[in-house]
Amino acid sequence: MRRKGFLWGTVAIWIAVLGYWGMSSGAKDCDTQTGIPAEKVAEYVHAVLQSDRTFYTVHVVERLQAKGVVTASENWQSANLLPLPAQFLKESNQLAGSTRTGIGYRLISLWPINKQNRGKSEFENRGLQETLKDPDRPYTEVVMNGPDAYLQAIYADKAVSQACIGCHNAHPDSPKRDFKQNDVMGGMIISIPLKQ
Ligand code: HEC
Incomplete structure (x- = not known):
């Protein structure tokens, strides 16, 4: 009887030791997961x-434009049309703003249809030039907004698609009308807050 009790006691101690070891190695996995660099986060979001x-x-x-069903236009809401791809991103960015994560994104260009979409700082203009030269690599910098630091990445x-160039080349406000498929038309700028 005493021998049996001793045996169960030993088993219980082993279970406790293995359980603690399992939990602490699990915690280590979590530690490594929290350290994702902001550049990587920007890459995932992009x-x-x-x-x-x-x-x-x-x-x-x-597809819907080609079938003659409906077109995309700036005044999509009042005219019952489809939002432009740029407006799709703008609306999504506004919804993302309400999540209070601090994340933000928008389109800029050296040849903007909407003049408000020009590069707004030295960093943005440099980013547009660099990504035009090397489109496969984002251009990143840490930018301060008051006391808050953000990683900004320009892709x-x-x-x-043919729709991108068809619309931009024909738009009356477009300063460039010879875009071809796969050309760089501008940049997507993504801001990731570095502190929560
Ligand atoms: C049906 C027309 C249309 C289509 C299709 C379209 N765009 Fe645009 N795009 C516009 C208009 C109009 C704006 C300006 C929107 C605004 O007021 O901010 C714009 C904005 C942009 C901007 C910001 C600079 C600027 O020109 O103001 C970029 C970059 C851009 N589009 C790239 C693209 C790409 C890439 C595609 C395809 C994936 C695309 N567009 C498809 C009409 C279009």
Whole structure:
């Protein structure tokens, strides 16, 4: 009887030791997961935003325009039309703003249809030039907004579909009318807050 009690006691101690070891190695896994660099976070966000916008442009805008069902236009709300891909991103950014995560994103360009979408700082203009030269690499910098630091990453915004170039080349306010498929048309700028 005493021998049995001793045996169970030993088993219980082993279970406790293994449990603690398992928990602490699990905690270590969590530690490594919290240390994702802001550049990587920007890359993840860009991958999702770009995929959504490409899908919207190719499978909604281009498809419905080609079939003559409905077109995309600036005054989409009042005229019952589709939002432009740029407006799709603007509206999404506004909704993201209400999440209080501090994340933000917008489109800029060296040849903007809307003059408000020009580079607004030395960093933005440099980013547009650098990503035009090397479209596969984002241009990043830490930028201060008052006391708050943000990682800002600019990604080349390419003409992924015929709809992009068809509309920009024909738009009366467009300063450039010879865009070709896969050309860099501007940049997507993503801001990630460095402190919560
Ligand atoms: C049906 C027309 C249309 C289509 C399709 C379209 N755009 Fe635009 N795009 C515009 C207009 C108009 C603006 C200006 C929106 C605003 O007022 O901010 C704009 C804005 C932009 C901007 C910001 C600079 C600027 O010109 O004001 C970029 C960059 C851009 N578009 C790239 C693209 C890309 C890439 C695609 C395809 C994925 C695309 N656009 C598809 C009409 C279009």
